[in-house]
Amino acid sequence: MTDANTPAITCQNLWQVFGQGADKALTDALSRSGNDADKAATDLREQGFIPAVQDANFEVKEGELFVIMGLSGSGKSTLIRCISQLLPGTGGEIRVDGENVIGASKKALTELRRKKLGMVFQHFGLFPHMTVADNVAYPLRVSGVGKKERMARAQEVITLVGLEGREDSYPRQLSGGQRQRVGIARSLAVNPDIWFLDEPFSALDPLIRRQLQDEFLRIQATLKKSIVFITHDIQEALKLADRIAIMRDGKIVQIGTPTDIVLRPVDDYVREFSKDVAKGQHAKVASVMRDESERGPDDPGLTTSMTLDAALAHCMELYEPVPVRDENGNIVGTVHPSDLAAALQVDET
Structure with a gap:
C-alpha cells in the first residue's frame, strides 16, 4: 500500500546508453566528468556509445496525464520503454508507486506489466484471427482469468471506447480508428493503474485523430489513470497534457504546463515547437x-x-x-x- 502522496512514477538520474559495455562506460564517464551529465554524454559519444536518454529526472503524479514530446530521435520512445522496463535502463532509478523497478526480477516485472501497467503503441498489433472481444480479452486470458469473467470485462471496456456492437468483428473489418480503439480497450482490460501510450494516434488521418483525442480525454475523465503519453505533435500535446516534458537529443529540456510551454519556452528549441501555436487557445487567464x-x-x-x-x-x-x-x-x-x-x-x- 503506497502513501497517497507517492508519485505514480519517479525517474531519478535515468540513463539509457546503447553499446557493448555501456554500464561500465557510463559509470566511468560520470566519474571523469564529476557527474556532469552533458560532459558525460559527450564523453560517451566520443567512445562510440549512444546516450539515448540522459540523466532524466521527473515525476508523474497520481491521475496525471504527462506528455513526453520531441522530434524523431529525441529519445522519447526510448524513455517510455525504460519506464515500462521493456528496456532495462543503464543507470539511475525508476520507481513505480515508490518501488524501484530497475534490477527487479523477471517474475516481478511480468506481474507488474500484467496487473499494473497498460500499453498502447502506434501499431495496433491485433491478432487477425481473433474477434474484437477476443483481442480485448487476451491479456486476461494470459493472466488465467476464466472465460466468463474475462469476456464480461472485455465488454465493459469495449463499451467504454465506443465499439459496442462490433464485438464479433475481425480487425480486417474495422477502420484504422476502430482498430486503435480495440488496442486501447485491450490495454485497459486489466484495469491498469498506469497507462503508457506511444504515439497511439500518429498513423491516423487528422479527422480520426482529433476524434480519438476527444474520446481519449473522455475516457481519462472517467478513469483518472496515471498516464505517460508520447507524441511529436505540439497541438496534440497541448490538447491532452496536464504537463509536458520536451526532449532533445536524449535530454529533457523543459517540463511545464501547456501554458508554460507556450508562453515561457526555456530556449529556441522549445520556442520553435510553439511558434505557430495560437497561444490564446491554450494559455489561461x-x-x-x-x-x-x-x-x-x-x-x-x-x-x-x-x-x-x-x-x-x-x-x-x-x-x-x-x-x-x-x-x-x-x-x-x-x-x-x-x-x-x-x-x-x-x-x-
Whole structure:
C-alpha cells in the first residue's frame, strides 16, 4: 500500500546508453566528468556509445496525464520503454508507486506489466484471427482469468471506447480508428493503474485523430489513470497534457504546463515547437492576471481557468457595435467586437 502522496512514477538520474559495455562506460564517464551529465554524454559519444536518454529526472503524479514530446530521435520512445522496463535502463532509478523497478526480477516485472501497467503503441498489433472481444480479452486470458469473467470485462471496456456492437468483428473489418480503439480497450482490460501510450494516434488521418483525442480525454475523465503519453505533435500535446516534458537529443529540456510551454519556452528549441501555436487557445487567464487590487469598473465574468481567447470574447461583449466602411469610406454596416472575438475562437468541446 503506497502513501497517497507517492508519485505514480519517479525517474531519478535515468540513463539509457546503447553499446557493448555501456554500464561500465557510463559509470566511468560520470566519474571523469564529476557527474556532469552533458560532459558525460559527450564523453560517451566520443567512445562510440549512444546516450539515448540522459540523466532524466521527473515525476508523474497520481491521475496525471504527462506528455513526453520531441522530434524523431529525441529519445522519447526510448524513455517510455525504460519506464515500462521493456528496456532495462543503464543507470539511475525508476520507481513505480515508490518501488524501484530497475534490477527487479523477471517474475516481478511480468506481474507488474500484467496487473499494473497498460500499453498502447502506434501499431495496433491485433491478432487477425481473433474477434474484437477476443483481442480485448487476451491479456486476461494470459493472466488465467476464466472465460466468463474475462469476456464480461472485455465488454465493459469495449463499451467504454465506443465499439459496442462490433464485438464479433475481425480487425480486417474495422477502420484504422476502430482498430486503435480495440488496442486501447485491450490495454485497459486489466484495469491498469498506469497507462503508457506511444504515439497511439500518429498513423491516423487528422479527422480520426482529433476524434480519438476527444474520446481519449473522455475516457481519462472517467478513469483518472496515471498516464505517460508520447507524441511529436505540439497541438496534440497541448490538447491532452496536464504537463509536458520536451526532449532533445536524449535530454529533457523543459517540463511545464501547456501554458508554460507556450508562453515561457526555456530556449529556441522549445520556442520553435510553439511558434505557430495560437497561444490564446491554450494559455489561461491565470498566466497573465495582475494583482487583485487593480480592479476596473467592468466585470465580464472571467475565471482563472478560462483561455485567453475565451476571456477576450467575454471582454468584447462589454463594447457596443462599431461601423464598418467600404473602400470609399462609406459606412456599409456594423460589427460587434464580440463577434470578431468569437470568429477567431476554436471550438473547445
